[in-house]
Amino acid sequence: MRIVGLWILLDALAATGLLDGRQATTQWKDADKLARRYPAVQVERDHIFVRDGSIYTSAGATAGLNLAMAWVEEGFGQDVALAIARRLVMFSKRSGAQPQISVHLMAQVPANTTA
Incomplete structure (x- = not known):
């Protein structure tokens, strides 16, 4: 059985204790708060x-x-995943370890502003 905690519901999952001693991620704006609130969670x-x-x-x-x-x-394998990604018109298939702040997105920010 797989258990998933998507960004907005992650606090509720952490409150159950299921993430204690485990690695987890959340949106960059919420990461420090999650780490403070649930110190047993290894926040990536x-x-x-x-x-x-x-x-x-x-x-x-x-x-x-x-x-x-x-x-x-x-x-189902890489071929099926790529076919679905094309069908969904996804720009690219990203691995989990990729940074949350996209390099492609940051390249579009004018030099005199901050993201």
């Missing part, structure tokens, strides 16, 4: 999704799509 602050055993956590809504694609690839 910059990953878009994390798998620790049968528990998966995701940093946000679009990161959840990348997590779903990882599940498809685990179960």
Whole structure:
């Protein structure tokens, strides 16, 4: 059985104790708060999704799509995952360890502003 904690519901999952001693991620804005509130959770602050055993956590809504694609690839292989990604018109299939702040997105920010 897989258990998933998507960004907005991660606090509720952590409150159950299921994340104690495990790695988890959440949206970058909430990572420090999660780490303070649940010190037994090993918060991966910059990953878009994390798998620790049968528990998966995701940093946000679009990161959840990348997590779903990882599940498809685990179960059905890379060819099926890529076919689905094309069907969903996804820009790219991202691994869980990729940074939450997209390099492509940051390249679009004008030099005189901050993201």
